[in-house]
Amino acid sequence: MNIMIQRQQQLESGAAAALKALARRPDIKMQVEHNPQLYALLQRAAARYVTGERRSEALEIAAQLIDEHYAVSLEYIGENTTSAEHCRQATEELAGLLSELAEQGINGRVSFDLSHIGLLVDSELALQHLLKLGELSQQLGIELFISMEESAKTDAILHLYHQAAALYPLIGITLQAQLHRTYNDASAWLASGTRVRLVKGAYEEPETVALPRSNELDRRYVELVELALQRGCHLSLATHDEALIERLLQFDWQAAASVELELLYGIRPELCVRLRKQGVPVRVYLTYGQEWYLYLCHRIAEYPPNLFQALIDIVDGGQAAPVLQYRWMKQDELE
Numbered sequence: 001m002n003i004m005i006q007r008q009q010q011l012e013s014g015a016a017a018a019l020k021a022l023a024r025r026p027d028i029k030m031q032v033e034h035n036p037q038l039y040a041l042l043q044r045a046a047a048r049y050v051t052g053e054r055r056s057e058a059l060e061i062a063a064q065l066i067d068e069h070y071a072v073s074l075e076y077i078g079e080n081t082t083s084a085e086h087c088r089q090a091t092e093e094l095a096g097l098l099s100e101l102a103e104q105g106i107n108g109r110v111s112f113d114l115s116h117i118g119l120l121v122d123s124e125l126a127l128q129h130l131l132k133l134g135e136l137s138q139q140l141g142i143e144l145f146i147s148m149e150e151s152a153k154t155d156a157i158l159h160l161y162h163q164a165a166a167l168y169p170l171i172g173i174t175l176q177a178q179l180h181r182t183y184n185d186a187s188a189w190l191a192s193g194t195r196v197r198l199v200k201g202a203y204e205e206p207e208t209v210a211l212p213r214s215n216e217l218d219r220r221y222v223e224l225v226e227l228a229l230q231r232g233c234h235l236s237l238a239t240h241d242e243a244l245i246e247r248l249l250q251f252d253w254q255a256a257a258s259v260e261l262e263l264l265y266g267i268r269p270e271l272c273v274r275l276r277k278q279g280v281p282v283r284v285y286l287t288y289g290q291e292w293y294l295y296l297c298h299r300i301a302e303y304p305p306n307l308f309q310a311l312i313d314i315v316d317g318g319q320a321a322p323v324l325q326y327r328w329m330k331q332d333e334l335e
């Protein structure tokens, strides 16, 4: 391999690992959140991926995307909350989000991290909050999806998910293909109608626990898709990997209760447009709130050239709203 290309690849994977390590530093996260100048500067980069600080900003973008025939997920962003009072406030915000989606007739899905609503304080508190949200989501007919966090939390997250989903079947779970354990976990309990989002996994994990990005990981992802399709799950294929998406589009999706692709807001909007034009169901995952630091680090780490984009956004002071890049229906009408 050309030595310059090799060097560039080394730099990119080094930068990705460094960013994932930075994402996990609570001291830096605190600095960003408590230093108004630093917060404002980095917020310009975050604006590419985060709809805003307020629920109303996320709902406005959700409505525009639905107008363009996308489905949406919404997350009030946050994780690793260690104060019971802040966990209660986050639960209230998520409950408010569920209610407002119903009031505005927005057919969206709500996503969240269990460590935002109590997992790090006490798993009983997290369960109480989860059951409260599960009951409300069931009443309103809105899906509620649990995100998956670092592997140290997987057992606890799955335990709470199983307890709550047994009562409220609109609760879904995110599974990480990168973890060695996931195929066995999924084989044990995926069933007809289970709601699953399949991701590769965002967290830096040791090799004993997870695979790095590789062909082997992509094969695993595909095996998990096959399993979920055989079992008749509701399945969100959450990836931006175009080559993998092409493979997934070859599958016979008829067997499943429902299947869709799900991509994060601000990432590959042109791919979302192309997929919608082909008639593929696409869901866009929107986030809002003030705790976007870890989310921003992950989005840059997953594709290190985004570091250059972040620099440009910081200096230029932002960009035209990313939502405009998702337009295809109205554009087609104008053409």
Ligand code: FDA
Pocket (backbone or CB within 6 Å): 146, 147, 148, 149, 174, 176, 197, 199, 200, 201, 202, 203, 213, 238, 239, 240, 241, 242, 262, 263, 264, 267, 268, 285, 298, 299, 300, 302, 303, 306
């Ligand atoms: P991968 O990282 O393998 O990259 C393949 C290609 O995709 C790249 O070469 C690039 O072209 C494109 N790409 C990927 N990321 C990009 C980016 N940020 N910017 C531009 N291009 C990019 N993780 C987790 O651990 N727990 C969770 O709960 C969730 N939840 C979740 C929900 C949804 C809807 C999505 C789409 C993703 C998650 N994730 C997640 C993140 C997920 O685990 C994973 O880290 C990212 O999706 C990146 O992996 P990919 O499969 O997209 O591609």
